Structures are given as structure tokens and as C-alpha cells.
Amino acid sequence: MRRGAALLRIAAAALLLPLAALAASPEAALSQVVDAIEANRPDLALQRVEKLIADHPNFRLAHLIRGDLLLARSRPLQTFGNVVKTVPRESVEDLRSEALARLYALRERPRTERLPRAILQLHPGQTHALVIDSRHSRLYVFENVRGRPHYLADYYVSLGKRGVDKAREGDQKTPIGVYHVTANLPRQKLTDFYGAGAYPINYPNEYDRQRGRNGFGIWVHGTPPDTYSRPPRASDGCIVLANPDLLSVGRLLQVGRTPVIIADEIEWADTASLEAERSALANALERWRTDWESRDTGRYLAHYAADFRSGTQDRNAWSAHKRSVNAAKTWIRISLAQVSMLRYPREADFVAVTFDQDYRSSNLSNTMRKLQYWKKENGRWRIFYEGAA
Amino acid sequence: MPVLFAPRLSVTALAAAVILAAAPVHADELAEASKLLRAGQHQQALERVNKVLAGKPADAQARFLKGVIFAEQGSAPAAIEIFRKLTEDYPELPEPYNNLAVVYASQGQYDKARAALEQSIRTHPSYATAYENLGDVYAKLASQAYDKALKLDSSNTGAQNKLALVRELVGTAPRETPVAVGTPAPAASIPAPIAALVAPAPAKPAPRNDAAKAEAPGKAVLEAVAAWADAWSRQDVEAYLAAYAKDFRTPKGEPRSEWEKLRRERLTAPKSIAVKIDQERVTPSADGHVRVTFRQDYRSDRYSGSATKTLLMSKSPDGRWRILQEQVSN
Numbered sequence: 254m255r256r257g258a259a260l261l262r263i264a265a266a267a268l269l270l271p272l273a274a275l276a277a278s279p280e281a282a283l284s285q286v287v288d289a290i291e292a293n294r295p296d297l298a299l300q301r302v303e304k305l306i307a308d309h310p311n312f313r314l315a316h317l318i319r320g321d322l323l324l325a326r327s328r329p330l331q332t333f334g335n336v337v338k339t340v341p342r343e344s345v346e347d348l349r350s351e352a353l354a355r356l357y358a359l360r361e362r363p364r365t366e367r368l369p370r371a372i373l374q375l376h377p378g379q380t381h382a383l384v385i386d387s388r389h390s391r392l393y394v395f396e397n398v399r400g401r402p403h404y405l406a407d408y409y410v411s412l413g414k415r416g417v418d419k420a421r422e423g424d425q426k427t428p429i430g431v432y433h434v435t436a437n438l439p440r441q442k443l444t445d446f447y448g449a450g451a452y453p454i455n456y457p458n459e460y461d462r463q464r465g466r467n468g469f470g471i472w473v474h475g476t477p478p479d480t481y482s483r484p485p486r487a488s489d490g491c492i493v494l495a496n497p498d499l500l501s502v503g504r505l506l507q508v509g510r511t512p513v514i515i516a517d518e519i520e521w522a523d524t525a526s527l528e529a530e531r532s533a534l535a536n537a538l539e540r541w542r543t544d545w546e547s548r549d550t551g552r553y554l555a556h557y558a559a560d561f562r563s564g565t566q567d568r569n570a571w572s573a574h575k576r577s578v579n580a581a582k583t584w585i586r587i588s589l590a591q592v593s594m595l596r597y598p599r600e601a602d603f604v605a606v607t608f609d610q611d612y613r614s615s616n617l618s619n620t621m622r623k624l625q626y627w628k629k630e631n632g633r634w635r636i637f638y639e640g641a642a
Numbered sequence: 643m644p645v646l647f648a649p650r651l652s653v654t655a656l657a658a659a660v661i662l663a664a665a666p667v668h669a670d671e672l673a674e675a676s677k678l679l680r681a682g683q684h685q686q687a688l689e690r691v692n693k694v695l696a697g698k699p700a701d702a703q704a705r706f707l708k709g710v711i712f713a714e715q716g717s718a719p720a721a722i723e724i725f726r727k728l729t730e731d732y733p734e735l736p737e738p739y740n741n742l743a744v745v746y747a748s749q750g751q752y753d754k755a756r757a758a759l760e761q762s763i764r765t766h767p768s769y770a771t772a773y774e775n776l777g778d779v780y781a782k783l784a785s786q787a788y789d790k791a792l793k794l795d796s797s798n799t800g801a802q803n804k805l806a807l808v809r810e811l812v813g814t815a816p817r818e819t820p821v822a823v824g825t826p827a828p829a830a831s832i833p834a835p836i837a838a839l840v841a842p843a844p845a846k847p848a849p850r851n852d853a854a855k856a857e858a859p860g861k862a863v864l865e866a867v868a869a870w871a872d873a874w875s876r877q878d879v880e881a882y883l884a885a886y887a888k889d890f891r892t893p894k895g896e897p898r899s900e901w902e903k904l905r906r907e908r909l910t911a912p913k914s915i916a917v918k919i920d921q922e923r924v925t926p927s928a929d930g931h932v933r934v935t936f937r938q939d940y941r942s943d944r945y946s947g948s949a950t951k952t953l954l955m956s957k958s959p960d961g962r963w964r965i966l967q968e969q970v971s972n
Contacts, residue, residue: 313791320787327777327784336788337781344792423930423957444933444954444967446891451928472928479895480793489929489956 279309279481279495280409283352284359286318298322312481314355317348347484354390354485355409363404367521369395371431371514372402373531373594373604381505382512382595383473385410385492386519387417387427390485392494393519394502401527408502411483411493417517418599419456422468425489428456431595431605432513434473434506448475449496450503454513459624459638460597460605463562473506473513475499516598534594534604534627537634542587550579558630558637583615591622602629607642668694672703679707684715702732709738713745721745729761736766740775747779752786755779860924863932863955866963871917871938879909887956887964912942919951931956931966 282305289298299322305315317334324335333352334345369384375397382402384393392410395402412427413419419428432454440450451474457466468490475496476483482495492515494502505511522530537556544552554572561568579585589608597603606625612618624642627634671694678687688711694704709724722745728738739762746755756779762772788794866885873881883902892901909915922936932955939948954967 313793316787317791320784320791323780323787324784327780334788334791335784336792337785338788340788340792340794348791425930444952444969446954446967447928453928468930469926470928470930474928477891479891489931491929 279305279312279315280355280359282308283312283315283318283355286315287356290322295322295325309481311479314348314351314482317345318352347487350485351390351409351482357389358391358407358409363393363407363519363521366524368402368404368524368527369393369514370520370522370527370530371516371596371598372512373527373534373596374400374592375402375512376400376591376593376608378507378591379510379512379593380507381405383502383514384519385412385513385515386517387412387429387515388518391519392492392502394505401524405505406501408494408498409482411485411487413488413490414486416486417515419468419471419490420464420466423489424468427488427490427492427515428461428466428471429515429517429599430456430458430460431597432456432458432471432515434508434511434513437503437506437508438472440475443474446477447472448477448493449499450475452503452506452508459640460626463638473499473502512593512595514595514598531594534606534634535592537627538589538592538606541636542589546585546587548579548582548585550576553579556636558628558635561635561637561639563639581616585612585614587612597626600628602634603627604634668698668701668704672707675704675707679711679714684711687711700731702728702735706738706741709741713741713748718745718749729758734765736762736769736772739765740769740772743772743775743779747775747782752779752783756783860932863924863934863963864922866955867919867922867934867936867953870965871919874909874917875915877909877912877915879906882909885965887958887966890965891967893968912944914943916941927954929956932963 282301286298286301286305289295289301299319302315302319302322305312306319309315317336321330321333321335324330324337334349336345371384372382372395375382377397377400379397381397382395384395385391386393390410390412391407393407394405396405397403414425417427417429419426434452435455436453438447438451438453440448443451451472453470453472456471457468471490471492473492473494476493476499478496483493487493492513541553541556544556547553550572554575557568557571559568561571563571566574588611590611592606592608595605597605604627606627608623609620610623611620622642624638624640625636626638628637629635671690675687675690675694678684678690688708691704691708691711694701695708698704705724705728709721709728712718712721712724722742725738725742725745728735729742732738739758743755743758743762746752746758756776759772759776759779762769763776766772870882870885873885883905890898892898918939919936920939922934925933925935927933933952934955935950935952937948938951940946949970952969953965954969955963956966958964
């Protein structure tokens with residue numbers, strides 16, 4: 254009770270703006286119900302929860318809290334979700350964890366000056382990026398403001414029944430990694446199990462495949478019509494949003510572009526340290542570009558890690574190939590555009606970098622979109638994968 | 643057991659209040675009617691009351707008793723009508739509200755019962771019977787809310803609640819919990835459990851070992867679909883129902899038990915059934931689910947027809963593919 258009140262005061266002081274913006278959401282209404290309970294005003298709480306249920310009759314968590322508020326008038330409550338009859342324990346537990354996740358998110362608001370450490374840079378063609386904090390069942394939406402992430406909104410999400418770090422088909426887990434939206438499946442093409450729409454992501458990505466991971470069909474999708482939301486651990490790996498939330502997020506997504514970063518927990522950074530990390534990697538990328546243009550193959554190859562791979566080539570094969578190609582050229586000009594840099598979750602200093610590469614040389618020119626994985630090796634950024642994006 | 647209704651329907655309280663104003667001859671008739679009522683002789687009691695009402699149709703005491711008789715006989719609509727009218731004519735009396743609420747509750751209309759009891763308490767803040775009843779009604783409302791929260795089959799539990807309510811409301815044995823007088827909401831008991839919500843989340847138990855094997859789903863899925871069609875043709879209800887996942891989404895969102903009952907009837911009613919499927923197509927869907935679309939040809943001694951059907955299948959923890967959703971396309 255004390256703790257809750259304290260958290261609430263902090264939230265109210267620090268975040269008047271975001272809370273006001275959320276005031277109409279069912280989740281904010283739920284929080285106001287809990288506020289009334291904490292203020293020891295059960296009548297007001299009941300009135301609020303009944304209004305919430307009138308607006309969202311399928312919001313199961315609201316029904317649970319209404320049950321508690323009614324039961325409390327007839328006998329003292331033993332626990333939150335004081336269901337009297339014998340029911341499977343998990344079903345109440347599921348709603349309890351949903352309540353925890355939703356209230357935690359509303360009360361532990363990120364301070365607006367803090368940025369997700371995962372997004373070092375977005376390219377000008379990416380309007381938004383999604384970052385999922387799986388521990389707290391939360392999806393954050395960031396807007397691209399001159400390459401830097403700018404907090405826009407956040408939503409409750411349901412993830413895989415058996416948690417995260419998907420490795421195998423059928424393991425009922427949500428992957429951890431850097432992905433992007435690959436399609437937009439309109440609701441007419443789906444059964445209503447997926448709710449208001451669905452956006453597949455590119456699991457397994459290059460890094461997943463390198464590690465022998467498999468499975469398919471990881472989508473960001475909506476909720477069936479008979480329930481407003483699902484428990485925090487409910488899907489077989491998909492990322493599930495309430496339908497109104499899916500519609501809000503869906504409007505912002507760009508097929509082939511919008512990053513979806515799924516992490517154990519969102520890591521926040523301040524502007525200065527994020528900028529320092531970004532420019533260090535940007536400098537490494539720039540040196541790689543100029544060293545390639547210099548046709549000094551030794552300097553160029555020094556950017557590649559010992560365990561580098563590209564397709565079937567290891568570092569030795571790659572080196573031999575590059576030496577012979579570069580030797581035949583009298584000049585090389587490379588320009589990079591649309592550069593995005595996204596830090597890979599669960600890995601120390603590992604960044605997925607993508608860019609449009611315009612390659613011109615004395616005997617060959619081409620353009621392509623490229624993906625590189627950069628990793629810090631002995632304090633220096635090096636490439637350990639390179640291929641077409 | 644209608645007779646069990648009596649103790650908590652406040653007959654005597656109102657009787658005492660109104661008899662003072664009643665003519666002596668009426669008082670005798672009504673006292674006699676009350677006695678007959680307590681003895682379970684509803685018809686005789688009703689005759690006495692009607693006699694009084696013939697001479698004095700507006701008599702509150704007689705109307706009230708008539709309402710109690712109807713309630714005990716199980717004529718809820720008639721009882722509701724009488725008590726509702728009494729609350730309009732005598733809004734200051736708590737008893738008609740209380741009895742109106744009890745009849746509503748016996749019909750499972752707990753929201754209306756709650757409103758009437760709250761009104762009863764407003765007219766008489768120290769009316770213990772209404773508090774006691776209100777506590778029971780809150781408990782029933784809570785139970786309904788929990789059913790909605792947990793997606794339980796409220797139609798079944800509703801019936802159980804009704805029986806339990808009658809017994810509890812009426813039980814001749816003294817109640818264990820003392821009657822709460824004063825505030826109807828013991829508010830102090832609420833915050834503690836909910837405050838626990840904002841405490842840090844408890845550590846989750848380690849996930850179980852993953853038994854699922856990675857393999858191409860196509861063959862196993864088609865085998866499951868074939869087994870389903872076969873069970874249907876054999877009219878083997880248990881095997882047929884076992885083809886559906888635990889979280890199968892029933893066609894109209896009806897409770898699983900209701901849907902199962904209907905399917906059981908449909909499977910067992912015909913003398914013979916033959917289900918043939920062909921042109922199966924398996925496509926991966928989200929979440930590791932797959933969609934199987936096929937042509938279904940159904941023949942029985944009562945009906946024959948074919949349709950394109952889509953099954954959304956998911957792999958259960960035991961490794962078997964089961965039906966999550968079933969749709970007919972045309």
C-alpha cells in the first residue's frame with residue numbers, strides 16, 4: 254500500500270503528459286480503479302470498474318477486480334483474485350500476472366529523456382521502431398526523429414507460453430533478437446483468432462540460422478473477439494496485442510523496414526552515452542568504407558573478425574577472394590546511405606547494421622542493401638557477418 | 643423448497659408496523675393468514691388474504707403477505723409485481739425492497755437484487771436483514787464476475803448459485819457470520835491484496851523441458867485430420883472430441899460444454915455417417931499453427947452435402963495436432 258502510493262506519486266509527478274495522453278485507454282482506466290482502491294475508496298473503485306466493463310465487456314482482468322470489489326463487501330479478501338470456487342490455479346495466476354504487468358508499466362514510466370540503448374540509429378526511410386520488453390510484457394513504439402528514437406507510446410503484449418529465446422519449431426517461445434516486419438496480412442485473409450490484423454517478422458534471421466535455429470510464423474497480431482487481452486504468456490511465440498492497440502501500432506508499420514527488437518528487458522540510456530556509442534560505431538563503419546576504397550586489402554581485412562563468415566566462406570576464403578578482386582581494380586568508390594544500427598539483445602556489443610551500398614569501381618559497379626553484424630573484439634568493432642539484407 | 647423462503651422474507655417486521663393501522667377484523671384475518679403461511683398452507687393463506695383485499699384492495703399488509711405467498715409458491719413475476727408496487731406506494735418501508743431483492747435473487751437477477759437492497763438500506767440504515775442479504779448478493783455478483791474473468795461456463799454455475807442462494811438466504815440454522823450493521827463494505831480488507839500487485843513480480847518457475855521435436859508438420863497434420871474424419875464417420879464421439887484442442891474456439895463463442903453437447907447429438911442421431919475429405923492443402927500460419935483446407939463430403943441417412951473447410955491446427959504438448967478453429971468457407 255505504502256509502496257504503491259509512493260510509486261503513484263512519482264509517476265504522477267514525472268509523467269503528467271504521457272498519463273494524460275493515455276487517459277482514455279482501458280489500461281489507464283484500470284489504473285484509476287486501483288488508485289481508488291489504494292485511496293480506500295471501494296465505492297468509487299467499483300463505479301470505475303463497472304464503467305470500464307461497460308466500455309470493454311471482454312476485459313477479463315476488469316471482471317476479476319470487480320469480483321474482488323464485490324466480494325470484499327461480503328467477506329474479507331484473502332488474496333487478489335479471490336475466486337471462491339475451485340478453478341485451475343493457472344487461470345487466476347494468468348490474470349494476476351496480467352494485472353502486474355499492466356500496473357507496473359503504468360507506474361514505472363520511462364522518463365522521457367531516456368532512450369532505448371538498442372536503437373543506435375534509424376535510417377531516414379524508417380518512420381518508427383518497436384522494442385519489446387519481454388520481462389514486463391511491454392511493447393514500446395519509437396518515432397524516428399532525425400535518426401534518433403523518440404518515445405511515442407507503449408502497450409501491453411502477450412508472448413510465448415514458455416517465455417523467450419526461441420530456438421526450435423514448436424517450443425512455444427518468442428525469439429530474442431533484431432527483426433523487421435515482412436508483410437501486412439489484412440484481417441479478411443485471417444481467421445479471427447488473429448484479431449484485427451497480423452504482421453509477420455523475419456524469424457529466423459541470419460544470426461538465428463547461423464546458430465541452427467528453426468521454426469516459422471512469428472507474427473505481431475491481434476486478439477480473438479471474445480477477449481480484450483490475453484495473459485502475458487499465452488501465445489505459441491507470437492507477439493499479441495489487444496485489437497485497438499494493434500490497429501494503432503499497425504498504422505505505423507512499414508513492410509520490409511520497421512525494426513522489431515525483442516529483448517529480455519528494455520535497456521535505457523541517456524542521450525550523451527547513446528550518442529557516444531553511435532558515433533564510435535559510425536566511425537568504424539566509415540573507416541571500413543575508406544579502407545575498402547583505398548584498395549589496401551590488408552587494412553580492409555583488418556575490419557573482419559577471426560570467426561567471420563559470409564555464406565559458405567570463412568575468413569580465409571573471404572580474404573583470398575577480396576585480395577584477387579581488389580588487385581584487378583584501379584579505383585573503387587563506395588557510398589553508404591540509409592544506415593541503420595540496431596544493438597542485438599542478449600549479446601555484449603553486437604550491432605546489426607544495414608545500409609544501401611553504392612559500389613563503383615574501374616571494372617564493376619552495383620548497388621545493394623547490405624546487412625553486417627558488428628561485434629566488439631578486444632575493444633575494437635569488427636565485422637563477423639556480411640551479406641545481402 | 644419454497645417453504646425455506648420464509649425466515650428471511652420479513653413478514654413479521656412489516657406485520658407489526660402495519661397492523662397498528664389496520665382495522666381489528668383485518669388484523670385477525672391477516673394474523674390467521676400469516677399462521678397458515680408459516681404452516682406451509684399457501685392456498686388457504688391466499689384465500690384469507692384475498693378476502694381482506696376484496697374489501698380493502700389497497701391494504702399494504704395484505705398485499706405484502708400476498709407477495710410472500712407468491713414468492714414461496716415460486717410465482718416470481720407475480721411476487722415481483724406486488725413488491726415493486728409496494729415500494730412505489732411506500733418508499734419509506736425497507737421490507738418490500740428487501741423481499742423484491744430476494745425474489746430477484748431467486749431468479750438470478752443479482753444486479754436488480756443489489757439495487758433493491760441498497761435502496762432498502764437507504765430507507766433504513768439499520769435494517770440488518772437487508773445487510774445480510776446484500777452480503778450474499780455481493781458474493782453471488784462476485785462469483786459471476788469471476789466466471790466472466792475466467793471464461794467459465796456461467797450458465798451451469800448460475801443454476802448452482804441459485805440453489806445455494808435459496809438455501810443460504812433461508813437456512814433455518816443460525817448463520818455463522820454475525821450480521822454487519824453500519825457500513826455494507828468492509829473497505830479495510832481490500833487494499834492489502836491489491837497493493838501486493840505493485841510489489842516486484844515473483845520469480846517465475848523455470849520453464850519445463852521442451853518435448854516438441856522440430857519436424858515438417860505436413861504429414862502429422864494430415865494424419866490428425868484423417869483420424870478426425872474417421873472418428874466422425876465411425877460416430878465415435880470421444881475420439882472425435884479428442885481431436886479438438888483444449889483451447890478450441892467454438893463456432894459462436896459458446897461454452898465448450900454446450901458445443902460438445904450439440905456435437906454429441908449430431909454425431910449420434912444419424913444411423914450412419916460417412917465423411918470423406920480430399921484436396922487437402924496445408925499452409926503454415928502464425929505461432930507454429932497450420933491451416934488445413936480441404937473439400938469435405940458428408941453423407942448420412944438424414945443429410946448429404948459438401949463444403950470447403952479450413953481447420954486451424956496447433957500442436958498440443960503431447961505432440962498431437964489438434965483443431966483450434968473450424969471454418970466452413972462455402
